[in-house]
Amino acid sequence: MAAWTFKTPMAMASSRSRAALSLAHSAATYAKFAGAPLKVQKVSNPWRSPSGHLPALKTQDEGDLYQVTKIITHLRKQKYNADYDLSAKQGADTLAFISLLEEKLLPALIHMLWVDSRNYVEHTRKWYAEAIPFPLNFFIPNQMHRRSLERLQLIRGESWEEEDDALEKQLYADAQECMTLLSQRLGTQKFFFGESPASLDAYIFSYLALILNTKLPNHKLQQHLKTLNNLCQYCNCILTLYFPSDGDAVPRVSPKKPNPESSDTEEEPHKRRNQILSVVVGLMAMVSYALLSGIVSIQHVSQDSALERSIALDDNVDDEE
C-alpha cells in the first residue's frame, strides 16, 4: 500500500478552515491510531492545498480529500479503522461527544486564537505572518480574524461586539464546562472507550493538545485544563505513544523559534520562481505608474501614415533637388 500524502498547516500556518491545526491533527492522529502509512507534508501557503482547505489528504484512487470526516471515512474504507472494536452504543456516543466538542469547545477555541485582542495581536497574527509567504502574510491573518469574529457572531447571536464581556464569559464558561464533562467521562480510563484509542480520542486529543501546548498571553482555557489532571495525563500519554520525537505533533509553542524543519517543506523549489515573480510585479508597478502619471507617454502611430509621411519627406527632398 502506497503511502498517502497528507498536507497539514506548517507550524500552524494558514488555512481557510476553522481552527485549522486542531482539525489537521484530528485526521493525523486518527491515521496514527489506525496505523495507516502517511507522508506528512507541511504547507505554509493556503493556496497550495488542492482545494484551498487544510488539512488535505492526497490519495491515488479518490483524488484529494479535504474534510476531516471525509478523510477519516476514506481511511476507514481502506481498512485503517480505529473504531472496529466499538459497540453500536459506543459509536453513538462518539457522534454525541463530537457534537459536544464542536458546539461548546470549538467556539471558545476560535475566540481564544483569533478574536481575543491580546492573544491575536501578540501571538496568532505574529505566528501566522512569519509562516505565510510574503505578499499573503499581510492580509490573510486579518481576513481570518474577521471571518472568525463573523462566525462567532453568527453562532452566538448578531449583537456580539468584539469586546462583549458577558457573552465572552458565557463562551468560556461553556468551554470549561465541556472540558469538565470530558474529564468526568474519561474518569480513570486510559482512553475514552477503554484500553485502545478510537476516532473520538483523535478528535478530543486534537483540541486538548492545542489548548495544553500553546503559550498565549491570555489563556483561561489552559488554566482550567491544567486543573483536570486526568485529561492532562491523557494528552501527554497520546503524545508520547503516538507522536514520539515528532516536534510538530505539538503546535509550536512560540512564534519566534527558528524553524529547523523548514528545509523539508515544499517552499524551496519555488524560491527562484517567487524571486522572478516579485521582480516582474515590481517592474510592472513602476511602468504603470510612469504611464499613468504621464512621465512617459506612448503615441500610437499607424504604419500606413508613417509610410506616407516618409514618402512625403522623400518627395520634399526630390523637390529641393
Next chain:
Amino acid sequence: MSLVTDAFVSQIAAVEPWPENATIYQPMKSEQVLLSDNASCLAVQAFLRMCNLPVQVVCRANAEYMSPSGKVPFIHVGNQVISELGPIVQFVKAKGHSLSDGLDEVQKAEMKAYMELVNSMLLTAELYIQWCDEATLEEITQPRYSSPYSWPLNYVLVVQKKWEIKRKMKAIGWAGKTLEQVYEDVDQCCQALSQRLGTQPYFFNKQPTELDALVFGHLFTILTTQLTNDELREKVKGYNNLNAFCRRIEQNYFEDHDKDSASGYSTRLTKGPVLP
C-alpha cells in the same frame, strides 16, 4: 443567559417557590409556527410537565420579538423572563426541581453530549429544510412566517430571516450540503439516538431527563408535521423504538393532563394524528 444573571437567578430564584401564574409564550400554533420553533416549544413544555410544574400556554404572533434572546419559546415566571431550553433547565434547577439529579457524573456528561447532538444535527437540519430548500420555503415557510404581517413587511422579514439562516449555514459548513446529505445526517443522528435508547423506556432508564424532553420535542414534531414530501418523516419512522418512545411520553405527560393538548398542539400541517 449571562453569568451575572446566572448568579442572580440562583440566589433569588431559590427563595421563591414556583408561582401559579407561570406562563410560556410561543408563536401562534395553527397558522404561524415553523417546524424548528414547534420542536423547541414542545421540548420546553414536555420538560416542565416532566418536572410537574404547571404552566399556562399563551400564543402570540410576535413571540419571537418578545423573547429576550430572539428565540422561542420563553417563560415568564414571577418577575423573570427566560428563553430557550438550556437556560430554562438551569432556572428550574435553581428553584429546586431537577430531572437529572439521579444521574452519576459520567451519565451527566453523556446527557449533555447527546443534547448537543440533537441541537447540532436535528435542529440545524430543520432550519436547513425550512429556510434553504426552495420548495419548502415557498410552500410552507414563507406563508406561515409572514402570516401576521401585511405587505411589504411580510416580504422584508422573510428575506431578512432567510439570509440570516443562510449565513449561519455557511459559517457552520452546511451551505454546500444538498437536501439528500441533510436527510442522511438526520438518519445518522436518529440511528445514534435509537442505539443509545435501546430497549429502555427513557434514555437513562426509568426516569425521564431533559434529554428525553428535547428528543421528544424534535421527533414528535417531525413525525406529526406534513412537509412538501415525506422523506424527513420516513427517516424517523424507520426507528421503531424512537416511535414507541414518542408515544410513551405523549401518553404519560400530555394525554393525562389534557386529552387534546398533544394533537391540538401540532400544527395545521398535520394530517390528523400521524403517530403509528
